[in-house]
Amino acid sequence: ARPAPLIHHLALLPGDGIGPEIMAVARQVLDHVSRRFDLRFKLEEHLVGGAALDALNEPLPEETLAACARSDGVLLACIGGPKWDNLPREKRPESGLLALRKGLEAFANLRPAKSIPQLIDASPLKPDVVRDADVMVVRELTGDVYFGEPRGLHYIFQGNGEREGLNTMIYTETEVFRVARVAFEVARKRQRKRLCSVDKANVLESSQLWRECVTKMATTYPDVELSHLYVDNAAMQLVRAPRQFDTIVTGNLFGDILSDEASMLVGSLGMLPSASLGDGTYPGVFEPVHGSAPDIAGQDKANPLAMVLSVAMLFRYQLNRSDVADTIDAAVNRVLDAGYRTADIMSGGMRLVGCREMGDAVERAMS
Numbered sequence: 001a002r003p004a005p006l007i008h009h010l011a012l013l014p015g016d017g018i019g020p021e022i023m024a025v026a027r028q029v030l031d032h033v034s035r036r037f038d039l040r041f042k043l044e045e046h047l048v049g050g051a052a053l054d055a056l057n058e059p060l061p062e063e064t065l066a067a068c069a070r071s072d073g074v075l076l077a078c079i080g081g082p083k084w085d086n087l088p089r090e091k092r093p094e095s096g097l098l099a100l101r102k103g104l105e106a107f108a109n110l111r112p113a114k115s116i117p118q119l120i121d122a123s124p125l126k127p128d129v130v131r132d133a134d135v136m137v138v139r140e141l142t143g144d145v146y147f148g149e150p151r152g153l154h155y156i157f158q159g160n161g162e163r164e165g166l167n168t169m170i171y172t173e174t175e176v177f178r179v180a181r182v183a184f185e186v187a188r189k190r191q192r193k194r195l196c197s198v199d200k201a202n203v204l205e206s207s208q209l210w211r212e213c214v215t216k217m218a219t220t221y222p223d224v225e226l227s228h229l230y231v232d233n234a235a236m237q238l239v240r241a242p243r244q245f246d247t248i249v250t251g252n253l254f255g256d257i258l259s260d261e262a263s264m265l266v267g268s269l270g271m272l273p274s275a276s277l278g279d280g281t282y283p284g285v286f287e288p289v290h291g292s293a294p295d296i297a298g299q300d301k302a303n304p305l306a307m308v309l310s311v312a313m314l315f316r317y318q319l320n321r322s323d324v325a326d327t328i329d330a331a332v333n334r335v336l337d338a339g340y341r342t343a344d345i346m347s348g349g350m351r352l353v354g355c356r357e358m359g360d361a362v363e364r365a366m367s
Ligand code: ATP
Pocket: 018, 079, 080, 269, 270, 289, 290, 291, 292, 293, 294, 295, 296, 301, 302, 303, 304, 306, 344
């Protein structure tokens, strides 16, 4: 008898705005993958963000986090919107996302920025500069100056009555080692197998420690070629000659800035996926980089391709099925070749489609 097929339990979090529309396309892709690759999925939708605030008065209900924690992977669409903008910080939809990443101990954020030849004009950079650029930024997500203690905004004790704002940039060896391991593993899965660690070790002690730890970790990955750059130089090189980069690993603050900078190699929000991963204890969270686009929500205008590419990342980095990921990536490439464009990436001579029609085109392109 054939062994019972493995069932992948996936938690789907449609969230707010265009979330439900692009999540419907993700489901369509998963349905197709299930048939094509003979895989079984159990898909469960849960509330997060504004949708959860409206229903249960909290942005990340306990049952959502628990369901995500025991799933094999989390697909998140997008959250937030003007309706919830005036709530206090802990009651904002966005704090649900932060709590989710924290609850799942996702300390590494992966943001690929791969130049898309069919959309090369969407980048503000010159076509000759961005053509064939393919950068993966691995950003540490739970440490650094965003969380370091002490922090505060207060009057200076025995001062002249003025205030000071204080934050602490801090990394422990454990924190650096664990994100470095993820980055080396990612680099190892890529063709060029190169990793550039970005820091500011010429002036910052936390960066000195960062560089030492990453260098130490490199001995475990002799097949990956490691280099180091200071963040100021890296920021410049990224727009001057982006093709020199393969995988980049960096801290939370530098990664925040560099991953947004790298996204301009592509230029279009609707095309950018991401993943947030931990050490494997809990599943990763896979989601588009863009927000909930309230201005076009419910109008079948959203570009679902960032969501579709996030599904591909789920297969590549969580379910260890690069074959499925490659099939999805290739389908996206094919629909762009065929001229399908949602409004956000529309240009002359192309075929304007809505979110649903784009989803149908992707599905057809997979078979
Ligand atoms: P957030 O704070 O959640 O990042 P935001 O307002 O900064 O939200 P987005 O919600 O990403 O940013 O929207 C920015 C602009 O990009 C909006 O005009 C939106 O319509 C557009 N946009 C974002 N994502 C998409 C998409 N998938 N398809 C089409 N347009 C999009």
